[in-house]
């Protein structure tokens with residue numbers, strides 16, 4: 001395969017380092033937290049931040065899988081799946097925003113970009129090429145099940161720590177939306193009972 005001729009820049013260009021632009025200066029490092037007056041200990045907040053960042057990486061990966069499949073789906077069910085994948089991706093976007101903002105609320109630093117997500121996610125990487133619709137659905141269902149399993153473990157952990165806000169967010173948003181999306185996907189793969 002031909003390699004791109006575009007060269008990667010890890011450092012800002014000279015034009016971006018003018019006196020008025022501050023580049024590369026972190027005000028809070030990843031993995032460091034700031035205590036907010038939430039009546040939660042630093043240890044509890046740090047534990048929740050770690051859980052939420054893991055969940056965030058997996059939700060962003062799931063959202064990206066939906067976008068990939070929205071663009072690349074083919075076959076006789078192209079149109080309904082094209083629309084369904086788009087709807088689920090948009091719903092996942094709202095969830096991602098809520099989870100990322102929960103990390104910030106707890107005084108942490110949320111992960112945000114693809115490179116950081118790929119380091120953290122536990123969802124298997126999809127091929128760059130297109131897959132048939134049945135494989136797209138199977139891949140999405142598998143990703144959902146990974147997230148549901150980890151989300152339920154996180155609810156138990158957050159509840160035990162006394163972080164009810166995090167437990168509630170994961171329960172009412174991540175688990176309930178995930179279960180609903182699984183239902184919609186699964187109707188495309190279950191054989192008719194008659």
Ligand SMILES: [Fe+2]
Nearest residue numbers: 070071082086
């Ligand atoms: Fe689109």
